[in-house]
């Protein structure tokens with residue numbers, strides 16, 4: 241990102257004397273010390289551990305300065321709240337670079353829609369998009385501050401863990417166009433009711449200074465701000481709708497009421513046709529030709545393994561979060577999973593595998609996970625991998641079982657699984673929990 245320390249210090253209101261570093265430019269900003277490279281600025285966050293514990297390591301890896309909430313010997317910018325400083329900096333950077341933002345949210349499909357919109361806009365603009373699941377109050381500023389210097393369009397996914405989350409993200413990013421994919425089932429989002437989910441997603445209008453594209457679902461009508469320009473999609477008769485759909489095994493062709501051409505996408509599923517229809521409309525909005533849109537969608541590369549709920553063959557609900565195998569992400573997904581109401585007569589099961597590349601403190605970081613497991617909410621814990629042995633050894637609860645063999649884990653879980661269960665899977669990709677999910 242193109243910012244000098246002088247500029248950063250002023251934007252975040254650094255309280256210490258940083259003048260001796262003023263004219264240095266920083267390369268990029270990281271909160272994971274393993275990603276720090278020469279010339280970077282480190283951002284200590286309170287994840288599973290206090291990020292301040294990793295300032296020294298960040299400098300060993302090449303950081304030239306760090307945010308800090310307390311006096312430290314290394315070069316630092318002293319602020320009251322590192323996360324708030326990070327968010328202020330991201331907001332400033334967007335205002336300074338004036339890169340237009342297209343915001344996407346929705347219960348399911350927001351990742352696919354984000355990918356499709358980016359694929360379409362990339363045909364005409366230098367486009368950057370949310371990577372992985374970096375869609376929350378940490379990931380969104382991270383995405384903004386990591387966009388290439390020549391970015392012309394920024395497609396930001398906005399995720400919601402709690403009411404008000406999206407209002408905050410929308411105020412920060414100030415989108416010129418917003419897309420809500422669909423209002424999902426309250427059942428698997430700890431938001432209480434579908435109304436609350438609808439209200440939460442409509443928070444995307446808080447900072448919006450352009451049009452909103454939203455489902456025809458009347459549940460959002462109560463939350464449309466006065467004089468908000470809105471385009472509705474869904475059933476025939478709405479502003480945007482699908483007029484013809486032909487599904488094949490690995491692809492799908494559809495027509496719409498607003499395109500002359502038919503569109504083919506390399507994935508099946510009617511909801512993907514809807515997501516592609518939205519991306520096509522955004523393409524038209526930004527002046528792309530139908531031919532450019534058709535070509536972009538025909539070859540779109542979709543983010544694999546989104547963090548979404550899947551159904552087991554026996555009907556159980558499976559949540560596999562394959563992103564960010566670090567202590568904080570494991571703690572956050574456990575908190576989220578534990579906050580969701582159980583199914584009627586259902587159990588909560590957590591399948592936790594090793595987090596790799598955690599350096600010398602890896603064993604302790606795996607033991608720390610015990611603090612994030614609420615045995616009043618979780619009925620069974622399956623632990624898998626060499627590092628998880630550290631956690632297995634200190635957990636006395638009989639609900640915990642430990643495996644070193646993936647097949648035995650799969651067999652045991654499969655034999656135990658009930659149709660009303662909810663199962664969480666979390667661990668480094670190379671632990672292959674995704675194979676367990678596929679077999680269930």
Ligand SMILES: N#Cc1c(NC(=O)c2cc(S(=O)(=O)N3CCOCC3)c(Cl)cc2Cl)sc2c1CCN(Cc1ccc(-c3nn[nH]n3)cc1)C2
Pocket residue numbers: 271272273274285286287288289290291294297373374375376378379380382563564566567568569570572597598599600601602605
């Ligand atoms: N807590 C914690 C740690 C990390 N946390 C995160 O990266 C993190 C991850 C997330 S997240 O949930 O993954 N998030 C990212 C943004 O989009 C949404 C999802 C969040 Cl929200 C916040 C944080 Cl702070 S990364 C990391 C930690 C602690 C250990 N670190 C590795 C490490 C361990 C030991 C040494 C070491 N070297 N020498 N001695 N010790 C060096 C690095 C790596």
